[in-house]
Amino acid sequence: MPDGLTVGFEATGGQEWALWRVLISMGLNAVQLPPAQIKAFALSMGKRAKTDQIDAELIARFMAFRPEAGRTLPDEKLQFLRVLTVRRAQMVEARKRLSAQISARRKQGMSAELEDMDSSLKAFLESQISELEQRIESVIGEAEELSATCCSRQDWQLPAIIQF
Structure with missing residues (x-):
């Protein structure tokens, strides 16, 4: 796994917790991103459609733009x-x-x-x-x-x- 790799994902009503734990157990840096910030970022880029592929691209771009964003898994x-x-x-x-x-x-x-x-x-x-x-x-x-x-x-x- 590349050094400095961070996996970002949106909160999904609690479903993200299992993913978060698996990613951490694999030694990956994983952060939960606020959906409202991702949505605002999407709107700023003129993106209104919502598909998994579009969401993944937006999250990747958002993380490149704001690498400090997101929160780590609480203890x-x-x-x-x-x-x-x-x-x-x-x-x-x-x-x-x-x-x-x-x-x-x-x-x-x-x-x-x-x-x-x-x-x-x-x-x-x-x-x-x-x-x-x-x-x-x-x-x-x-x-x-x-x-x-x-x-x-x-x-x-x-x-x-x-x-x-």
Whole structure:
């Protein structure tokens, strides 16, 4: 493999992670490129069509034009932290939807029929959120660079080091 070779690819909704890991395991330098920048680059070149061949050419030209662009594969702790924080956000959203449904049923006078089920489900969601928060704290505590930059437990906005 030629020295200095970098493989660039666009984010594809999570499908790129397997490719990224394989490329890295093969000893290749691989970077994920922001789709919005590739699209803007394409428009600046007057390219509007979208095919795999056109995309590949645009990515190659973009990387020649902006060799510093893209991000490298985050380490495993950051990847795991991302999984945990995304899952926590999903659980918080589920709890929010459940609370809205409970409120709507109460206004309709239909809440008594499902009160036990609602309480059980809400307790389950609360326990899952709590468990995820403890795991997030544990992962952050294990990595000094994350501990130094991370926020307090009450503020779950991820610092820039974790966001990807």
